[in-house]
Amino acid sequence: MRLDRKRNGLRKQLYQIGTEINGEMTKAKSQIEQMRALTTQRVALYRQSNVRFRRLLPPPTFRKNPEFPKLEWWREVAVDGMRDQREGE
Numbered sequence: 135m136r137l138d139r140k141r142n143g144l145r146k147q148l149y150q151i152g153t154e155i156n157g158e159m160t161k162a163k164s165q166i167e168q169m170r171a172l173t174t175q176r177v178a179l180y181r182q183s184n185v186r187f188r189r190l191l192p193p194p195t196f197r198k199n200p201e202f203p204k205l206e207w208w209r210e211v212a213v214d215g216m217r218d219q220r221e222g223e
C-alpha cells in the first residue's frame with residue numbers, strides 16, 4: 135500500500151512535468167510557424183517591390199516559394215506510454 139501511494143504521487147508529478155514539457159514544445163512550434171509565416175510575407179513584399187523596378191522578367195527564383203529546412207521534433211511526453219512499454223517487456 136505504501137509503495138502504491140508513493141508510485142501514484144510520483145506518477146502525478148511526472149504527469150505534471152510531462153504536461154509542462156509538452157506545453158513548451160507546442161509553444162516553440164507555434165513560434166517557429168509564426169516566424170516562417172512572417173519570413174514568407176517579407177520575402178513576398180521584397181519580390182513585389184523589386185519586380186516593379188526591373189525592366190526584365192523576374193528571375194526564376196522569384197517564382198518559387200521560400201523553402202525552410204525540415205525540423206525534427208521531439209516526441210511528446212506520454213506517461214501512460216512509458217507504463218505500457220515497461221509492462222510489455
